[in-house]
Amino acid sequence: MTTMVTSIVHGAISIVNAVATGFGSAMGISLKVKVEINSKKGSGIIFQKGAGTGMIKKIIYDILPSKYLNNNQLLITINSEIPSGMGLKSSSAVSNAVALACNSLVNEKTTVTGAYDDSTACYYGGFVTTDNYKRKILKREDSPTDINVVLYLPNNKKRGNITRLKLLSDIYLEAFQLAYSGQYWKAMTLNGVLTSSLISNSYNITRLCLENGALAASISGNGPAIAAVVNEGKVQKIKAIFSNLDGRVIVSRTNNQKASAMREVG
Numbered sequence: 001m002t003t004m005v006t007s008i009v010h011g012a013i014s015i016v017n018a019v020a021t022g023f024g025s026a027m028g029i030s031l032k033v034k035v036e037i038n039s040k041k042g043s044g045i046i047f048q049k050g051a052g053t054g055m056i057k058k059i060i061y062d063i064l065p066s067k068y069l070n071n072n073q074l075l076i077t078i079n080s081e082i083p084s085g086m087g088l089k090s091s092s093a094v095s096n097a098v099a100l101a102c103n104s105l106v107n108e109k110t111t112v113t114g115a116y117d118d119s120t121a122c123y124y125g126g127f128v129t130t131d132n133y134k135r136k137i138l139k140r141e142d143s144p145t146d147i148n149v150v151l152y153l154p155n156n157k158k159r160g161n162i163t164r165l166k167l168l169s170d171i172y173l174e175a176f177q178l179a180y181s182g183q184y185w186k187a188m189t190l191n192g193v194l195t196s197s198l199i200s201n202s203y204n205i206t207r208l209c210l211e212n213g214a215l216a217a218s219i220s221g222n223g224p225a226i227a228a229v230v231n232e233g234k235v236q237k238i239k240a241i242f243s244n245l246d247g248r249v250i251v252s253r254t255n256n257q258k259a260s261a262m263r264e265v266g
């Protein structure tokens with residue numbers, strides 16, 4: 001007997017970085033991770049596509065009972081549209097997609113894995129505001145579906161010293177309070193000013209986005225990706241700004257769909 005499980009989890013961008021205060025906010029985007037696990041009699045874990053990192057293997061061994069692993073061979077395929085190491089929550093999305101697939105194999109309930117604001121935005125979609133220390137969702141609501149997220153991915157993946165974000169923790173808390181009150185674009189833009197001033201020199205890029213009609217613009221996560229939220233009519237203008245820089249550009253929609261898994265037994 002074989003069991004095939006397919007899980008889908010989407011990526012996200014930062015509204016407010018949680019490093020400074022433990023309070024964060026993020027928004028789901030349509031770039032996604034798809035994980036397929038084919039389980040059949042035997043033993044061993046084989047990654048057919050996508051890296052079997054230590055983190056992924058730990059999730060598998062934490063979730064699946066040793067008796068199950070000793071009696072079943074797992075063929076795992078990981079397909080991700082989310083660029084890694086850019087601040088677009090690829091690690092959270094992959095981790096949660098693997099966890100969701102493993103839980104579906106043994107019919108267990110899934111709990112989110114990783115930084116809580118990032119993981120919940122990936123898992124539930126929409127806007128989330130969270131207390132990361134208590135691992136508690138303070139608010140979750142759908143994001144607008146008539147906007148685009150234009151992403152700039154620099155060729156230089158260097159990240160700044162994120163501990164410096166704590167220097168302005170009181171102002172990050174104000175940004176979080178804006179997000180919690182539903183003023184997400186103001187919160188994201190303030191987050192962009194703070195984060196770029198502390199860990200990068202990219203504020204000129206976000207400023208250009210705002211001057212050319214972006215609703216909000218910010219470094220996502222700890223960077224180096226920059227996300228600009230724009231109405232449909234401004235997409236080409238923002239793409240043109242990013243296209244003049246050293247890197248690549250991706251346009252994504254928002255996502256309000258919860259992570260999903262499908263199980264087939266044959």
